[in-house]
Amino acid sequence: MKEVTVGIDIGGTNTKFGIVDDAGTVLYQSKLPTQKHADFKDYIQELDSAIKHGLEQTSSDLQITGIGVGAPNANFYRGTIEHAPNLVWKGIIPIVDIMQKDFNVPVIITNDANAAAMGEMIYGNAKSMKDFIVITLGTGLGSGIVANGELIYGFDGFAAELGHVTVNPNGRNCGCGKVGCLETYVSATGIKRTVYKLLADHIEESELRGISFHDLSTKMITESAERGDSVAKAAFEYTGKILGSKLADSVAHTNPEAIFIFGGLSLAGDLIFAPTRKHLEANLMPIYKNKVKVLPSGLQNQSAPILGASSLVVDHLNKKSSVNI
């Protein structure tokens, strides 16, 4: 019998899942549309069947040790998805209870950014680290904080919402209802807003003047900057400046060994890493200077969300075995 974990990433559009072995190899993966079923029970029935089908396809000799789930508005303590604005199922969904009954193995859920941080520790570039932060840059800015070798969930299960620290109390409106949150500046949407602000304030010609807000993408801004477009370059500089200076506050909280940056915007490489590092250093108090690494994630591939989810199980089983010694 070969022991495997199942990692599930529930996104607004697709649910991806995979079967992962001890070494972090994804043996099988597939996906299904998240929002096809208005009733959660129908959705979970299809998902469970698809997982069972995947197991049969992969080998007749597999034993699942647990299932990890990354999902929006997930609560680790309660095993629920709660009032997720981007999902069709309303209210509180007891997904862990339902899946545990169906598979009879431990099921662990958390949000996707926490799962990314755990994935970094179990399979990625933070394998030897006990204190680090992962920043995920997608439509918004997510984060996971590890201290003393443990993911910080907080009292209520909502720790590490660094997308919503305040950059400027008189700044940009945020979807959360606040004003001036970090993710309104630093995210795929944030850098688009910055491009539009720069186009409004300045008179320089830019190849981005011909593109609508809806059509504009991180990839376009990156390619423009690489071709030397001054507005695109300034947008990256501004994004890195705000990210770096706010990360200095995060260092003063948990004194991490490294900060990993994951997701679309991080693929721009030095365009985003260079100003982030520069402005982080400029804002650190002396005891922290030249010590905190800002690194790309070690899980920059299609399977990252599956590995993140699956790592929740590995961590859970590691802890259980250390308690039983």
Added chain:
Amino acid sequence: MKEVTVGIDIGGTNTKFGIVDDAGTVLYQSKLPTQKHADFKDYIQELDSAIKHGLEQTSSDLQITGIGVGAPNANFYRGTIEHAPNLVWKGIIPIVDIMQKDFNVPVIITNDANAAAMGEMIYGNAKSMKDFIVITLGTGLGSGIVANGELIYGFDGFAAELGHVTVNPNGRNCGCGKVGCLETYVSATGIKRTVYKLLADHIEESELRGISFHDLSTKMITESAERGDSVAKAAFEYTGKILGSKLADSVAHTNPEAIFIFGGLSLAGDLIFAPTRKHLEANLMPIYKNKVKVLPSGLQNQSAPILGASSLVVDHLNKKSSVNI
């Protein structure tokens, strides 16, 4: 044999120490001047003798289980005091090694704000909590962060320097070399600076116009505010506004159950707590609203630093016994 711990608080002026029983009762306490001996060995000899004398004075039937030390620039991992600007001993002082040889019990050191947080968890108002933050308001602003029931030390032993998160990058000069740090606004010195700023900017009469910066104290500002002085009242309002709005960022990091405020400025009661709570709430994202308690420390007395230091031993022994099961 009655088991006791020894708690030592090394301050710039005095070193206070006490013998503490299981219930957190200080059975004996005394102090000696910290800076009398230019050579650290002479200092530690006097301190060790004074502790041994205290033990004899208290009972012939005591067994020390460990010694906890709160000290400036203390490093928990290395057991050292490193380059403390306010102490006469320069360089790196291996205090834990020295005391361990003399007493043959575990010796644990950390900075005073971390010790205060541990004291709050072992003896104070955070006994049942696993996720909280302690803010100590003295000459500067210190802090200790507890998550998952553990004090966060960070990669390098310097976590929780919330006195040095940035309020305003174009703001007040800080002793750390940065500009606009939280402690330049929120601390005994910070509120004095705010009073002087208000006196400079406005023309209102104030009883504080007759007092020099050196003579001005938190107690005077508190008493003025209680008598209705508009400048003193505005200084508290401003201090609480800045503290509350920055604590909202801290909540987005570790999602604490409560934030405890300790030290001189906290004795002003609602003058500081009311604006802090109001501006914390105003800056929280919706998932955190009306959930985070802002409370006075449960250790507001002369023995607090001794209890904080002693609690480091209790925590150390608790962890050791849980590993040995």
